[in-house]
Amino acid sequence: MYEVFFSKFNEKVQLSESEEYAVKQFLTPKKLRKRQYLLQEGDICKTVAFIEKGAMRSYIVDSNGQEHIFSFALEGWAIGDLSSFLTEQISTQNIDALENCELVLISKYAHDQMLISVPKYATFFRILMTEAYIALQKRTLSIISMSLDDRYKSFIDQYPDIVQRVPQHMIASHMGLSPETLSRIRSRIGKSQ
Amino acid sequence: MYEVFFSKFNEKVQLSESEEYAVKQFLTPKKLRKRQYLLQEGDICKTVAFIEKGAMRSYIVDSNGQEHIFSFALEGWAIGDLSSFLTEQISTQNIDALENCELVLISKYAHDQMLISVPKYATFFRILMTEAYIALQKRTLSIISMSLDDRYKSFIDQYPDIVQRVPQHMIASHMGLSPETLSRIRSRIGKSQ
């Protein structure tokens, strides 16, 4: 149990047996069926979810009722509304399962406790946070500086597994485009993948 | 010296006198004249800069030679190419001063040392990192889901000081727009500010 989680953890910060045991006490397993919600807007994000198996997404709904996907997450990734989780304010995001999922949940209480009592958790969290920031920075740079064709090419290059497992119109939504436009981009660049 | 830096630090994590002294040993003051570079693309980002006074920006240049501003930073903010800083790979970003600046520099060596020897620095860095991520997430959400008018309104609302101190065409660049389009947005919404 928790194989993917601890393999990721040990890849970033090496844990001893006893440390691993200590962390384990704070974790909760959870299964989610496809289309089930982990978080709905208006609620407070009470847990961060680490994905052992499956695929999830987070999205917001704008004033016209249109969905906009903020992020995808596959095995080995974490998902949650960090802003709501840390401040305990209500969230504007929705998070649901794109496939049946096996998750490892970390509650706010568990998170706060581990930050205090398991120094390596603080390190692990800092590293994940930094990596997430760098990835988001890269995405922002590509939005403000690249052509749509290049943005899509770089996306399939960086996340081929997402392209394979997620419907195309959701990738369009993630890029801030209409499905029709993404379809035309693909035909322009030769439907690679 | 370092007033703004330590006031920010203590706001996030309270330091004792001796801890403050320990941190001080790792800091380097630096003044930059307007238009001077802190980092040029092709170089490795060797320091993170904390701004005591002045204004800076980071930007990338695309394949057509066009500049795209990634971020602004004023007093109390930090700036640097985190990806290059942490991995010690060459940077694609340029960082320069928009006004004469007084900076506090933290080198990679100082950063690594403090992470090990000053636990509260690790906490401080984790908190800054988390806040930066949340801000960038908010920006990304606004890009994929809001109208340009609303994005600009929310920008002047959130960063009135930047709007006042930075030329309009740079704000257009930061939003990924042409200067003409931003000018037209302003005339549409009534030139607020």
Added chain:
DNA sequence: GGTTTATCTTGACCAAAATCAATAGAATTT
């Protein structure tokens, strides 16, 4: 197995932003 629903593509048309160009006022430089 057959129906319904989801997904993707393509075309026609429309709306929005980019580009090109000209102007004018501010701010810097010399």
Added chain:
DNA sequence: AAATTCTATTGATTTTGGTCAAGATAAACC
């Protein structure tokens, strides 16, 4: 003080992506 550079606005035109609509295929559901 004059000249130069930077900045912002406005108009005309072009380009790009969005919207609407129809059709085709594939997948999920009963």
